Amino acid sequence: MRTRPLGTNGPQVSALGLGCMGMSALYGDADRAESIATVHAALEAGVTLLDTGDFYAMGHNEMLIGEALRTAPAALREQARTSVKFGALRDPDGGWGGHDGRPAAVKNFVAYSLQRLGVDHIDVYRIARADPGVPIEETVGAIAELVEKGHVRYIGLSEVGADTIRRAAATAPISDLQIEYSLISRGIEDEVLPTTRELGISITAYGVLSRGLISGHFTADRQLGANDFRSMSPRFQGENLRHNLTLVEALRKVAEQKGVSVAQIAIAWVLSRGEDIVPLVGARTRQRLTEALGALDVTLDAGDLTAIEEAVPDGAAAGDRYPRAQMAHLGTER
Ligand SMILES: NC(=O)c1ccc[n+]([C@@H]2O[C@H](COP(=O)([O-])OP(=O)(O)OC[C@H]3O[C@@H](n4cnc5c(N)ncnc54)[C@H](OP(=O)(O)O)[C@@H]3O)[C@@H](O)[C@H]2O)c1
Numbered sequence: 001m002r003t004r005p006l007g008t009n010g011p012q013v014s015a016l017g018l019g020c021m022g023m024s025a026l027y028g029d030a031d032r033a034e035s036i037a038t039v040h041a042a043l044e045a046g047v048t049l050l051d052t053g054d055f056y057a058m059g060h061n062e063m064l065i066g067e068a069l070r071t072a073p074a075a076l077r078e079q080a081r082t083s084v085k086f087g088a089l090r091d092p093d094g095g096w097g098g099h100d101g102r103p104a105a106v107k108n109f110v111a112y113s114l115q116r117l118g119v120d121h122i123d124v125y126r127i128a129r130a131d132p133g134v135p136i137e138e139t140v141g142a143i144a145e146l147v148e149k150g151h152v153r154y155i156g157l158s159e160v161g162a163d164t165i166r167r168a169a170a171t172a173p174i175s176d177l178q179i180e181y182s183l184i185s186r187g188i189e190d191e192v193l194p195t196t197r198e199l200g201i202s203i204t205a206y207g208v209l210s211r212g213l214i215s216g217h218f219t220a221d222r223q224l225g226a227n228d229f230r231s232m233s234p235r236f237q238g239e240n241l242r243h244n245l246t247l248v249e250a251l252r253k254v255a256e257q258k259g260v261s262v263a264q265i266a267i268a269w270v271l272s273r274g275e276d277i278v279p280l281v282g283a284r285t286r287q288r289l290t291e292a293l294g295a296l297d298v299t300l301d302a303g304d305l306t307a308i309e310e311a312v313p314d315g316a317a318a319g320d321r322y323p324r325a326q327m328a329h330l331g332t333e334r
Pocket residue numbers: 018019020021022027051052053085128158159178179205206207208209210211212213215217263280281282283284285287288289291292
């Protein structure tokens with residue numbers, strides 16, 4: 001497995017990370033046994049970075065990862081690096097209630113996460129969205145205290161803009177910014193990516209398949225449950241979806257010419273953007289994982305990159321990447 005650094009002072013991790021969210025929440029039902037088998041298969045293949053959030057089905061995802069780690073051979077368990085998001089507030093009906101980045105809350109959140117994961121430290125800890133009521137210096141400062149005490153190893157950020165990145169980095173060393181980045185979500189290229197590169201911060205990229213939309217497996221007639229994020233996502237609605245799937249068909253032609261799958265070419269494109277970028281793939285079955293790992297063997301030359309960008313030009317997607325209310329929590333958008 002190739003590795004990449006998380007920032008100038010973070011850990012070296014596998015070039016692809018496993019995003020575990022869909023094993024518990026947001027993309028409809030998942031199979032628990034298959035989810036755990038997928039985590040084990042990822043570790044066996046050399047994946048070291050496992051990403052989760054304490055609010056993914058209210059601790060369910062952390063407990064699932066905890067079980068996967070507990071039941072993995074010791075050597076695989078030791079290679080795993082956990083990346084945990086906190087701060088998003090939920091209610092018993094699954095509703096969202098803003099973000100809490102107060103230092104006392106940060107310490108409370110981590111205590112519960114350590115217990116659910118069954119570990120004595122978390123490798124990378126980050127607030128899911130900056131709390132508008134708490135200066136980022138206070139939230140990051142609280143995580144820095146957790147680093148000093150050994151409960152956390154490194155500090156990350158998630159979905160914040162350039163100013164917040166600079167303020168956070170002036171408070172404590174930051175390993176990586178987790179943010180959406182894909183062929184159809186290239187907003188970070190204007191300001192965020194130049195800023196992280198200047199400051200020696202890596203990107204852990206999520207949504208590299210745009211939540212399955214550009215995986216090559218998504219079809220217009222797919223039925224989405226009410227608890228599926230995509231049933232509310234603008235990119236998956238009506239005319240937007242039809243348009244976006246025409247981009248996928250154009251990408252499929254490029255993939256077929258190279259003898260790879262659509263998902264593989266989409267992941268390989270993100271991998272090609274720099275050694276400071278680690279895609280998190282949301283595989284929740286071993287079959288999807290195998291496909292995603294195949295992207296590591298895809299080399300894109302200049303001709304391939306031109307063909308890909310002609311098939312899916314920058315800004316070609318129809319619809320925002322989040323529903324309007326959630327867009328308001330993002331630190332950056334164009
Ligand atoms: N910081 C943040 O704000 C934030 C937000 C969202 C996610 N994340 C993190 O990033 C991770 C990845 O995000 P994501 O799940 O949205 O990413 P994604 O990889 O773009 O989407 C995952 C979806 O793609 C589908 N898919 C089809 N082929 C696939 C393949 N070969 N490999 C993997 N997935 C394939 C999956 O399908 P099936 O339906 O067949 O399983 C799943 O529905 C999450 O698990 C989470 O840890 C962070």
